[in-house]
Amino acid sequence: QGALVSIAPEDGAIQALVGGFDFQQSSFNRVLQAKRQPGSSFKPFIYCAALDSGYTPATLVNDAPIVVGGGDAGPVWRPQNENRTFLGPIRLREALNRSRNMVSIRLLQAMGVERTIDYIARFGFNREDLPHNLSL
Template sequence: DVVYVNREAQEGAPPLDDEASGADNAIVAADPRIRWRLKQIPTANGALVALDPHTGRVLAMVGGYSQRQSAFNRVTQALRQPGSAFKPFVYAAALDLGYTPSSLVLDAPFAAPGGEDGKLWIPLNYSKEFFGPSTLRLGIEKSRNVMTVRLAQDIGMEPIVDYARRFGLYENLPPYLSMSLGAGETTLMQLAAAYATFVNGGKRVEPTVIDRVQDRNGKSILTADARACDSCKADFDPASEPPILPDPRAQIL
């Protein structure tokens, strides 16, 4: 990619104050008196969140290109369609209902009533090709749209709606077949927390941004982890076993 920049200061000029100038698109050189500014300000914003799948601790979060330009946090506030990122939850519901990775699902043309106007809804694969009977494993590996819709029709949308609620993706997902392809809207934070369940053995986690708050004496006045641990306050004994904390996370998978 080519990035075009403008040089804003010459050598010998006083150091530049990014806070005062509101320079969100500035690149500071090794010499703080020299700065390059992007010519092309991004017209589209993205978002990123990284969290610990076992504890839910948010390790990194970027809600947009510039907080000065927009305080809208696209991680927690923007409702977006997850699209194919929702498919694993459909397949997880099918596995819990007795399907196996080797179960066959037909990948062939599919049509269903699409609305009050009587038009048919005809989902297609990305390649616009069909591959006949295929295993469940191949369907998720290749992200086959038609297989996913037919699987949702076979098991019914009710368990998929229930899974979406249990994973924390949606409160009330409409029971339409198109929702199996991720047509419903959710936030990136909810999607990341739901995916954490696949990593940590099926436990639901709640994302936390603040781990603890302490007063000036070092006493914790607020902790995200509210589990009680009486033995944690005991005097240290090298021969003793480490304390075992209860696991309050809900088992949803």
């Protein structure tokens, strides 16, 4: 599935919107109903919250595997870095530069998800649109 938005280059007028491949398979309109997943472009907001919480660009955070959940805590979640490697203790500035997922998750664990969302909402993000868990 996917979406297509066709725009006239002369004036930016929308020429066509296609919200999916086959309405019979899925009536979900990806053009009008889907919300963009920001991915790693959201990490600077988490790091900004960390800086405001007393971390510095030189703070060392461990870029190592994390296992969350299991048993009574729900299903096991084993997040990964994009290239499935780990660098061990790494400075915040380098972790942001390299977009290390494990460091972002450790920051969220240390600061608290709700506290981090409170801080990020100052930038105009709608709290209800943000996942209230470590996948933030």
